[in-house]
Amino acid sequence: MAESLTWVNSLTTTLFNSFLDQTLPLLATAGTEVAPAAHSVKVDEAIVVAGVLLSLVVIYLASKIGGEICARINLPPVLGDLVGGVIIGVSVLKLVVFPEGGEDASSSVLMNLLQRTTSLEPEALAATFAAQSEVIAILAELGVIILLFEIGLESELKELIKYGPQAAVVAVVGVVLPFGAGTLGLISLFHVATIPAIFAGAALTATSIGITAKVLAEIGRLGDKEGQIIIGAAVLDDILGIIVLAVVASLVKTGEVEITNIAYLIVSAGAFLIGVIILGRFLSPYYVAFVKELKTRGPLLITALIIAFVLSYVGAAIRLEAILGAFAAGLVLGETETQQELEEQVVPLADFFVPIFFVVVGAKTNLGVLNPAIPSNREGLIIAAFLIVVAIIGKVLAGFAVFGQPGINRLAIGIGMIPRGEVGLVFAGVGVASGALSPSLEAAIIMMVILTTFVAPPLLRVAFKDPLPETESAGSAPK
Amino acid sequence: MAESLTWVNSLTTTLFNSFLDQTLPLLATAGTEVAPAAHSVKVDEAIVVAGVLLSLVVIYLASKIGGEICARINLPPVLGDLVGGVIIGVSVLKLVVFPEGGEDASSSVLMNLLQRTTSLEPEALAATFAAQSEVIAILAELGVIILLFEIGLESELKELIKYGPQAAVVAVVGVVLPFGAGTLGLISLFHVATIPAIFAGAALTATSIGITAKVLAEIGRLGDKEGQIIIGAAVLDDILGIIVLAVVASLVKTGEVEITNIAYLIVSAGAFLIGVIILGRFLSPYYVAFVKELKTRGPLLITALIIAFVLSYVGAAIRLEAILGAFAAGLVLGETETQQELEEQVVPLADFFVPIFFVVVGAKTNLGVLNPAIPSNREGLIIAAFLIVVAIIGKVLAGFAVFGQPGINRLAIGIGMIPRGEVGLVFAGVGVASGALSPSLEAAIIMMVILTTFVAPPLLRVAFKDPLPETESAGSAPK
Incomplete structure (x- = not known):
């Protein structure tokens, strides 16, 4: 359990803790000469670069091998990224591990290789490990940012607005149902105390827009009305999730809900999205004219x-x-005449960054919490089974809440909302940091996140029934 | 002088020193509770991402504004990157600064903005600053790697081999002349001791392939025979520079030259480059066939x-x-039939990464060492003037050593070899770390590096005389 605990902890704390923990003994032995000892921990930037290059090679190999296998057995390639990530990550090969996962440099196969092949000194090992892990983690974050930018470019603002009411219903039902059923079920069936039950219920609400959008793009369904409703609902879900998190966190901290905080979040989210779209409309002709004047690369x-x-x-x-x-930003720029050219240029950038994100999600996933051979996992496994059922049924029912669209694939919409991905883990992380979650409940939430994330891509493909011809799924995202 | 000292130091040491220096007082005040205090230094990854995004925005703005101005006054856009970098860097605005430059988080305008706009806690400031600086520094390193990959793709292996002898002569003369003249001049004219004089002479040898290749690409001269000789000579120069550095470093450390070490470097460099080319020729048909089988993005x-x-x-x-x-790698892949498609896909990636490299080079450049108002700079300024003259004349004469090519632009080749860039700084860094360099000599080397780097792009453009029509210099690198 300790393993999963540190892992979740890491979401809100950081790799520097681990870095400090590792350097502290070194400082202690230095006695009065603390400063010189600290000074001797040198990180050679060239070695960090070598470590980042090695990590990227391993990540791309995992992504390509996993993706190609999935593509051949008619599963979404993004599942290959996730599974490939699990294999190279903390659960199996430990090639790409992160200090925040409770791993130190000596357990990283890659760092050992680096140490044998470069002039990396043993005392610089921990700092080099921390530095290169930090860089990979941030590249992964840039990956999801560029992915969402690309998804925005490919989304039609008009379609999103057109299906806005449906998306809103899906989002709200998809938040209320799992939250209510999860919280009440935990209290009544498992006798969990109210506060942790609310936390676990809240973790059931968020949708990982990244996974779903990637699968939709892969099967060429991003432009469909189902796809646009899912994207719209996932975006709203993200905002609702942030609000739910704020409510729950303030509830845990002060015992009451800070209305001003909640109001701020709702108003700022609305003002931000609407403001960007209106401002974008107004400014985009000037932007297009401006870009045409530029002479550099x-x-x-x-x-x-x-x-x-x-x-x-x-x-x-x-x-x-x-x-x-x-x-x-993608949504607004996607409305300009430069959209197609921009999309073409974003594709190689997305090809570079996006796999890093999904592989790192997999690599950070500790499948140890799923091992029933470890006694302490068992209670968590039972609660997890309950949470998974609620998580899936809640979102599927949300899909059936779509109104006024005869013939629409409601099942596919519901399934599209299933993956919790990194958003669910943020909830778990905040919960652990606040001390509200017991280890078994925490493990159960992590299991729920893993299962919903891994199960959604193949289900989504089945729900859309007709697989596309190879050429399309082979190419880049739909243009 | 202390300012420039720490700056150069940073090349071989690291930002973690600074990070530790900043956290150590914190640990000291914690008394017996060292561990909890260390634990309280949390770095929120979302805030690091926000810092990286802000840095990238500032870097891209500097690159675009600087580049567009340079393009309009008929200077190479890469000079705009460098100057833009200087303006946003440690010398002027301090928007993008690095801990290794002796700056702490409080002097970074960007970190102050970050602290005001996010929930960044004061005690996490230093660690967040260190983390985001590390990420930007590594992105810059990835930038020069991708730049050289692109240059390799655009280079013709056949042409490089064809002009190999000329390139070798340029490289060898361009190493021997500045090294000899610089070392002897320092000893005889300025009464510098032998070891530091050798170090300074060695710093005069290396050519920054990045700057020159970028300018050549910008003016569409990479494919000319002059361009190919420059690239070939710069690559050989890089290898010679590494060997010179190894010789000098072992000379300083042990008082004698380690022949085995030097032999290893020469053999491994030769075996690596020749091995990759032969192996690449043999394997590339299989590679092309393999790529065609892939189905994922x-x-x-x-x-x-x-x-x-x-x-x-x-x-x-x-x-x-x-x-x-x-x-x-670029050279080998550039020989395959996929070259054109690959080049097109690398362009957006290079557009993303390469400006980060050049802007960061500028941002790390401390123009303070050039200020004659500071008395301690004056001795350095005089020595610097000597080094700059030797650096420029030595490389220009190397260009005139080209044989058997009537009508070739020898001046342009010599000028192409002038910029010392980051390679010269590595020499200075090793020199400072070994304790061989006096502060004034060190400052003089830095001034030489700055001047040769900034003066070469416009000179190179003049040397090639006929500026290309706007459309070509405006577009991407030549295809």
């Missing part, structure tokens, strides 16, 4: 990324999420 | 990057440079 791509990164930053700064800003 | 780009990163890693691991491996 990458005029379109770099200016578009400036916009995307500014909005991502604003999204993060107003306590929403960076990916919401990236999505909004 | 980015089959060509990602497999090519796997090859490039593996070779970069091997290049770094055998104590050569990562960029040599990337260049070799």
